[in-house]
Amino acid sequence: NAGVMQNPRHLVRRRGQEARLRCSPMKGHSHVYWYRQLPEEGLKFMVYLQKENIIDESGMPKERFSAEFPKEGPSILRIQQVVRGDSAAYFCASSHGQGGNYGYTFGSGTRLTVV
Amino acid sequence: AQTVTQSQPEMSVQEAETVTLSCTYDTSESDYYLFWYKQPPSRQMILVIRQEAYKQQNATENRFSVNFQKAAKSFSLKISDSQLGDAAMYFCAYRINNDMRFGAGTRLTVKP
Numbered sequence: 531n532a533g534v535m536q537n538p539r540h541l542v543r544r545r546g547q548e549a550r551l552r553c554s555p556m557k558g559h560s561h562v563y564w565y566r567q568l569p570e571e572g573l574k575f576m577v578y579l580q581k582e583n584i585i586d587e588s589g590m591p592k593e594r595f596s597a598e599f600p601k602e603g604p605s606i607l608r609i610q611q612v613v614r615g616d617s618a619a620y621f622c623a624s625s626h627g628q629g630g631n632y633g634y635t636f637g638s639g640t641r642l643t644v645v
Numbered sequence: 646a647q648t649v650t651q652s653q654p655e656m657s658v659q660e661a662e663t664v665t666l667s668c669t670y671d672t673s674e675s676d677y678y679l680f681w682y683k684q685p686p687s688r689q690m691i692l693v694i695r696q697e698a699y700k701q702q703n704a705t706e707n708r709f710s711v712n713f714q715k716a717a718k719s720f721s722l723k724i725s726d727s728q729l730g731d732a733a734m735y736f737c738a739y740r741i742n743n744d745m746r747f748g749a750g751t752r753l754t755v756k757p
Contacts, residue, residue: 563745572649572736572747573690586743619688633680634745636690 534559534624535604536637543644549609549616551640555624562605563634564590564597567619576620579605612644649739651748658727659756665712666722666751668737677741679713679720684750685733693735696720729755 535554543549555562560581565573575589579599599605619641623634648671658664681693696704696713703711712721732755737748
């Protein structure tokens with residue numbers, strides 16, 4: 531079991547470009563969560579998705595950010611027209627079910643640097 | 646709103662000694678779950694230990710144990726016989742349903 535796979539590991543974008551971050555959940559997991567981590571801070575919830583559905587996007591900025599989890603393929607977090615403040619580590623986690631004692635399994639994160 | 650507070654930005658422990666990392670949280674819920682995650686320099690988030698709020702017995706995983714005080718909303722992590730490999734950022738987390746909130750973390754240094 532390969533665990534949660536995120537790619538790329540590092541991503542550099544110029545201001546105004548688009549960033550696409552990919553996350554493949556653990557085999558058998560149908561719930562995906564995206565978190566953002568700024569330097570020296572904890573993880574901040576962004577969005578929670580199940581296959582083809584966004585369940586909770588309360589932590590995601592209303593503009594420039596979008597997320598999807600298609601029926602086939604990885605979950606994608608897209609940031610359009612990136613700005614320097616978007617520089618952070620973005621983590622994806624997956625779980626087998628919602629709530630309860632289902633632990634999250636995290637990927638290794640994508641470090642986005644906007645220059 | 647649920648918040649998680651880790652009041653110790655940094656902690657240091659001598660190898661083989663014991664250290665306790667503190668965590669408090671604020672919630673009006675009665676049924677929830679608490680976690681400690683470890684984040685080494687590799688950035689991988691590793692689950693260390695979990696606790697169900699409805700269980701009075703403190704969780705234990707080898708050298709890691711918690712002191713869960715539900716009334717005080719406190720969830721501290723004790724690391725016994727500290728090893729060099731324990732050096733990392735430690736995050737306390739609270740979860741109810743799909744909402745998991747993290748504290749700001751405690752950076753643990755282990756001195757040889």
